[in-house]
Amino acid sequence: MTVVVVGAGPVGVTAALLLARRGVDVLVLDRHPAAYPQPRAVHLDDESLRVLQAAGVAEAFAAVSRPMAGLRLLDGEHRTLVEFGRGDGEHGWPQASMFSQPDLEAVLRDALAAEPRAELRGGVEVLHVEQAGPVRLTVRDRATGVEEELVADAVLGCDGANSTVRRLIGSWMHDLGPAERWLVVDLAADAPLDVWPGVQQVCDAVRPATFMPIAGDRYRAEFRLAAGESAAEFDLPAQLGRFGAQGCTVVRTAEYTYAAQVTDRWRDRRVLLCGDAAHLTPPFIGQGLGLGLRDVHQLAWKLAAVLDGADDALLETHQAERAPHARALIRVAVLLGRLMTGGGDRAALVRRAVLTGVRRLPRLAAFAAASRTPPLRRGPLVRRPLLAPGSPVGSLLPQPPVAGAQRLDELLGDGWAVLSTGGPVPADWPGPVVRADQLGSPELVGWLGGRSVLVRPDRIVAAAARG
Numbered sequence: 139m140t141v142v143v144v145g146a147g148p149v150g151v152t153a154a155l156l157l158a159r160r161g162v163d164v165l166v167l168d169r170h171p172a173a174y175p176q177p178r179a180v181h182l183d184d185e186s187l188r189v190l191q192a193a194g195v196a197e198a199f200a201a202v203s204r205p206m207a208g209l210r211l212l213d214g215e216h217r218t219l220v221e222f223g224r225g226d227g228e229h230g231w232p233q234a235s236m237f238s239q240p241d242l243e244a245v246l247r248d249a250l251a252a253e254p255r256a257e258l259r260g261g262v263e264v265l266h267v268e269q270a271g272p273v274r275l276t277v278r279d280r281a282t283g284v285e286e287e288l289v290a291d292a293v294l295g296c297d298g299a300n301s302t303v304r305r306l307i308g309s310w311m312h313d314l315g316p317a318e319r320w321l322v323v324d325l326a327a328d329a330p331l332d333v334w335p336g337v338q339q340v341c342d343a344v345r346p347a348t349f350m351p352i353a354g355d356r357y358r359a360e361f362r363l364a365a366g367e368s369a370a371e372f373d374l375p376a377q378l379g380r381f382g383a384q385g386c387t388v389v390r391t392a393e394y395t396y397a398a399q400v401t402d403r404w405r406d407r408r409v410l411l412c413g414d415a416a417h418l419t420p421p422f423i424g425q426g427l428g429l430g431l432r433d434v435h436q437l438a439w440k441l442a443a444v445l446d447g448a449d450d451a452l453l454e455t456h457q458a459e460r461a462p463h464a465r466a467l468i469r470v471a472v473l474l475g476r477l478m479t480g481g482g483d484r485a486a487l488v489r490r491a492v493l494t495g496v497r498r499l500p501r502l503a504a505f506a507a508a509s510r511t512p513p514l515r516r517g518p519l520v521r522r523p524l525l526a527p528g529s530p531v532g533s534l535l536p537q538p539p540v541a542g543a544q545r546l547d548e549l550l551g552d553g554w555a556v557l558s559t560g561g562p563v564p565a566d567w568p569g570p571v572v573r574a575d576q577l578g579s580p581e582l583v584g585w586l587g588g589r590s591v592l593v594r595p596d597r598i599v600a601a602a603a604r605g
Contacts, residue, residue, distance in 0.1 A: 149414075153437070157438050181427075192596075308406070347361045551569075558589075559575045559588060
């Protein structure tokens with residue numbers, strides 16, 4: 139069994155690690171000879187770290203990242219409107235972590251190099267994909283121009299926003315909101331800046347901006363460009379000075395167009411799309427990379443099962459589960475972007491009033507600060523009740539502390555499992571049954587509330603039942 143992963147960014151390499159740990163041989167192809175040296179993604183939530191945990195790199199990632207203090211919303215005069223704190227999440231990791239993408243890529247590539255079932259080839263571009271029996275790829279070495287044909291049991295297109303794989307299978311991106319031009323500035327400081335350790339978002343229609351410490355001596359600032367405004371005419375020193383960062387060294391400036399898009403087709407038989415090849419989101423809720431990691435986490439076990447003899451129909455759940463989830467989060471990002479940066483003076487007054495109200499309602503503030511994403515929709519692998527808004531089905535199982543050195547995911551094993559406090563378990567259930575009341579975790583027992591839950595290999599709750 140061989141899978142070719144096209145794209146050696148964080149999503150592609152994570153996919154390769156997840157598959158290799160399930161006994162699948164993986165070849166990762168990338169058109170660039172080495173990892174991209176500049177930071178792009180800078181944030182991951184605790185759900186995403188469960189994916190890195192499954193890939194065996196979460197502890198190494200924690201060593202090169204730092205927990206984020208939270209989100210502070212500012213008005214156009216940089217006065218605080220409201221602050222949402224971040225802390226330890228329900229998944230055993232910080233609710234939000236900041237990092238420099240080259241550090242994450244180094245961690246992932248080191249793990250890939252140590253994986254005997256995986257191989258990485260850089261400087262290779264894909265020219266053609268054909269599916270007549272196994273998948274056949276025509277690839278070309280960009281240095282020598284030599285072409286060759288590769289044969290694979292499946293192909294994952296993790297090759298980014300300008301995906302070649304997406305084009306070759308005839309998929310198209312559809313807009314969910316308007317695109318915006320932003321100037322992204324990466325900074326280095328000789329000494330730590332006297333700034334708030336979380337993300338600062340300027341909620342202003344004239345000059346919306348974001349400023350955040352990343353990790354180590356790195357910081358990032360982002361500014362929305364006005365219509366017709368060029369990066370060359372932007373007064374960067376003055377804008378950095380508003381955050382107290384005028385003395386930093388500018389490592390890189392880049393103009394990005396933030397799009398809100400989802401592809402119309404995520405799969406053509408044994409060729410499947412993940413990450414930015416399948417969706418693009420504005421940055422307002424920091425879910426760009428997290429969405430891609432969820433894609434491969436929820437696909438890897440299904441693909442491994444199909445390659446081991448399960449029906450190919452299992453792969454139909456890839457788009458059915460991931461597309462609605464991606465659309466929901468992208469629409470939230472678009473909506474929050476409009477609420478935080480849209481309108482004129484009247485909108486600014488409304489924004490201040492609304493955010494002041496949020497600050498005075500602890501439950502609403504806690505909801506806004508939570509890192510939980512929406513549950514997956516009902517389907518063959520998600521037996522979610524129709525009228526049960528509080529049901530855990532379709533959501534990621536929490537991972538609170540348990541007795542002993544292991545984490546809950548490790549106790550559950552790498553397949554399906556039942557987690558119970560003594561509730562019903564099918565008599566012919568062939569998999570492991572983990573008793574939560576024997577794990578020394580009152581949080582887990584309280585969360586179960588007397589239920590038994592069926593947990594998928596990707597830690598999504600597939601079904602739940604009471605006594």
